[in-house]
Amino acid sequence: MSHSIQFSTPSRTLHLPHSRLHRPLSSFSFRQFPLTSTFKHTSLRASSSPSPDSSSSSSVLHSPNGTPAVKSEERSSGIDVDTVTEAELKENGFRSTRRTKLICTIGPATCGFEQLEALAEGGMNVARLNMCHGTRDWHRNVIRSVRRLNEEKGFAVAIMMDTEGSEIHMGDLGGEASAKAEDGEVWTFTVRAFDASRPQRTISVSYDGFAEDVRVGDELLVDGGMVRFDVIEKIGPDVKCLCTDPGLLLPRANLTFWRDGSLVRERNAMLPTISSKDWLDIDFGIAEGVDFIAVSFVKSAEVINHLKSYLAARPGGGDIGVIAKIESIDSLTNLEEIILASDGAMVARGDLGAQIPLEQVPAAQQKIVKVCRELNKPVIVASQLLESMIEYPTPTRAEVADVSEAVRQRSDALMLSGESAMGQFPDKALTVLRSVSLRIERWWREEKRYEATPLQAISSASSDKISEEICNSASKMANNLGVDAVFVYTKNGHMASLVSRCRPDCPIFAFTNTTSVRRRLNLQWGLIPFRLSFSEDMESNLNKTFSLLKSRGMIKSGDLVIAVSDMLQSIQVMNVP
Ligand SMILES: Nc1ncnc2c1ncn2[C@@H]1O[C@H](COP(=O)(O)OP(=O)(O)O)[C@@H](O)[C@H]1O
Numbered sequence: 001m002s003h004s005i006q007f008s009t010p011s012r013t014l015h016l017p018h019s020r021l022h023r024p025l026s027s028f029s030f031r032q033f034p035l036t037s038t039f040k041h042t043s044l045r046a047s048s049s050p051s052p053d054s055s056s057s058s059s060v061l062h063s064p065n066g067t068p069a070v071k072s073e074e075r076s077s078g079i080d081v082d083t084v085t086e087a088e089l090k091e092n093g094f095r096s097t098r099r100t101k102l103i104c105t106i107g108p109a110t111c112g113f114e115q116l117e118a119l120a121e122g123g124m125n126v127a128r129l130n131m132c133h134g135t136r137d138w139h140r141n142v143i144r145s146v147r148r149l150n151e152e153k154g155f156a157v158a159i160m161m162d163t164e165g166s167e168i169h170m171g172d173l174g175g176e177a178s179a180k181a182e183d184g185e186v187w188t189f190t191v192r193a194f195d196a197s198r199p200q201r202t203i204s205v206s207y208d209g210f211a212e213d214v215r216v217g218d219e220l221l222v223d224g225g226m227v228r229f230d231v232i233e234k235i236g237p238d239v240k241c242l243c244t245d246p247g248l249l250l251p252r253a254n255l256t257f258w259r260d261g262s263l264v265r266e267r268n269a270m271l272p273t274i275s276s277k278d279w280l281d282i283d284f285g286i287a288e289g290v291d292f293i294a295v296s297f298v299k300s301a302e303v304i305n306h307l308k309s310y311l312a313a314r315p316g317g318g319d320i321g322v323i324a325k326i327e328s329i330d331s332l333t334n335l336e337e338i339i340l341a342s343d344g345a346m347v348a349r350g351d352l353g354a355q356i357p358l359e360q361v362p363a364a365q366q367k368i369v370k371v372c373r374e375l376n377k378p379v380i381v382a383s384q385l386l387e388s389m390i391e392y393p394t395p396t397r398a399e400v401a402d403v404s405e406a407v408r409q410r411s412d413a414l415m416l417s418g419e420s421a422m423g424q425f426p427d428k429a430l431t432v433l434r435s436v437s438l439r440i441e442r443w444w445r446e447e448k449r450y451e452a453t454p455l456q457a458i459s460s461a462s463s464d465k466i467s468e469e470i471c472n473s474a475s476k477m478a479n480n481l482g483v484d485a486v487f488v489y490t491k492n493g494h495m496a497s498l499v500s501r502c503r504p505d506c507p508i509f510a511f512t513n514t515t516s517v518r519r520r521l522n523l524q525w526g527l528i529p530f531r532l533s534f535s536e537d538m539e540s541n542l543n544k545t546f547s548l549l550k551s552r553g554m555i556k557s558g559d560l561v562i563a564v565s566d567m568l569q570s571i572q573v574m575n576v577p
């Protein structure tokens with residue numbers, strides 16, 4: 001039985017000959033549609049999940065010339081491997097081509113199924129659960145709703161669980177949503193527990209050693225400086241503080257100690273990075289199959305390595321990506337080793353801004369984004385991106401400029417915190433992130449601002465080096481030729497991340513055969529991840545992916561694409577004379 005697709009003329013096909021590879025691990029080729037092919041139309045229909053941003057994407061991704069899925073001639077084996085099934089179409093409903101990924105913290109404003117669905121339709125790629133708040137039952141319900149949404153609507157929303165970490169923070173406010181501290185008032189911060197209601201102007205503190213460690217003359221910053229106090233007196237477990245900068249005290253807000261304009265680090269130096277409560281949360285995350293665990297207040301690579309070994313030793317734990325939150329002076333000092341050990345990083349500007357002077361935060365952000373990119377780790381820019389939208393339906397100009405800058409730096413993902421967790425306009429905030437991202441990305445492409453300089457080599461193993469070179473070359477070629485898409489066939493996602501790292505101009509369609517890899521890829525810049533069952537035959541895989549993308553309106557006949565693959569067998573397909 002003849003193959004359904006013939007490759008284009010040799011002059012249009014590039015090869016990495018086997019002889020030049022140490023082992024036939026990877027390949028790349030480029031080809032033009034339509035290929036000489038025999039297609040048989042089937043009755044498959046495209047299920048259409050909304051993709052609010054695909055229409056405003058790059059001009060090469062316009063409507064298909066018809067949307068039927070196609071099926072090649074059946075193979076002699078009798079296995080119809082290159083047909084996209086109804087189930088696969090349903091599973092891969094999601095089809096946004098926005099390059100910058102969006103994360104929403106889920107809270108009381110967004111935890112219902114319909115609210116989560118609205119966020120997914122609005123472009124949420126990752127749902128974040130902050131374990132500082134809510135019960136495990138509450139978080140379990142959210143995780144299950146997101147999974148249901150993925151199954152029923154074809155999204156690939158990943159779940160990121162964010163550990164509480166060992167920061168010193170205020171307790172709950174006895175049921176009150178907030179408490180107002182006025183200039184000149186004296187408040188008591190105490191390690192005493194309250195029997196009944198909270199005494200007036202009294203706040204409980206989470207850390208038992210608080211009253212011993214704090215010194216008269218320290219400055220106490222609530223929530224990174226939103227409210228400030230001077231420590232004026234210590235009486236047993238009580239610490240009297242004079243309010244110098246008034247503001248709202250929110251439940252469980254974090255506390256830091258400053259003296260002479262800089263952070264006093266030894267005040268909480270004895271706290272472990274991962275507390276006993278965090279370990280229980282991590283076990284909960286493994287049991288619920290979360291995709292990422294974000295670790296708060298990382299000080300060194302050691303804790304990341306420890307967590308990764310812990311995860312690897314547990315069923316399903318090895319599939320979880322570990323994200324280091326960069327939010328302390330120590331994490332900045334040990335930045336490279338922490339990022340190298342992790343699967344990604346978060347610029348946690350909220351707490352970072354409470355640890356270093358605020359004017360140093362933008363430079364720290366730029367550096368973290370750059371190091372992550374060099375080391376091929378996804379990076380998230382978080383906190384206060386659209387803070388005013390917690391209360392107002394439109395952002396400030398300054399907030400739009402901040403979001404634009406994070407997109408311009410080409411960070412992988414932007415994160416909403418209070419805006420989506422407890423704000424009044426979660427959907428509007430997401431719309432602003434989405435439209436600003438799309439606009440800046442388009443501007444970048446129109447200006448042809450892709451980097452000419454090659455990225456630093458990251459791998460030392462020869463097989464990895466080959467993959468890296470292939471992805472660098474494929475991305476460069478994609479820009480030079482102005483192709484319509486890069487296709488990546490990847491088992492564990494590594495090859496897709498190497499293409500994403502190059503930030504090519506065109507969309508990157510990433511195909512993998514596992515659902516968990518697909519969800520994890522959804523955090524990375526530019527990757528449009530799909531899950532499909534593949535055969536050993538690369539030609540058949542190509543057919544299948546063309547069918548899927550045509551039916552989704554993401555490619556059309558005549559488009560030029562580059563395909564890279566980490567599947568061993570694909571070498572033979574790509575090396576056709
Ligand atoms: N699961 C939750 N349950 C209740 N409130 C939440 C939850 N997650 C977040 N919030 C609210 O949203 C605010 C912003 O979220 P986030 O920035 O993640 O937390 P934090 O302010 O503690 O660092 C929190 O202060 C809290 O008021």
Ligand SMILES: C=C(OP(=O)(O)O)C(=O)O
Pocket residue numbers: 130132162296327347348349350351352382383417
């Ligand atoms: C994202 C952050 O962490 P958290 O919300 O846990 O304080 C931050 O500090 O910016």
